[in-house]
Amino acid sequence: IIEGKSGVFIAMPSRKTRAGEYKDVAHPIHPEFRAELQKRILDMYDSGNVQDDPGVEL
Template identity: 35%
Template sequence: MKVTAKIVATLTDKGRLKAIATVCLDGEFLITGVRIVDCEKGPGVFMPSRKDKKEEYRDICFPITPELHQKIKDAVLDAFEKQADKADETE
């Protein structure tokens, strides 16, 4: 499965939230609202979520296999690093 990602927003003033990405699967399925968060072990990738009736957050969509989860994470973090490199070049 081909997984591509694009950073749609970079956030510098939102605490641990660093960016928002969109992920495309095989050019046929789009996932918006994927978050990149600064965690203790480095940047983490989190799928879009909503609050339920119990005020708990639940993922809206998520990869079922560990392999797809890793592909999505790698694509998002690669896009994030490339964007950060471009920003460094323009400064």
């Protein structure tokens, strides 16, 4: 979850290339799935129920 100038958004996992650019290593194929994924993640984030635990189920 990243806080940008126009609000928070989710970023997909990425890796830095030898050229110094960041490329996504995973991303949703369908825009509908991306929207649903982002909605669920941000709803959980906004609710304050997120702990520093990588095992949190959404």
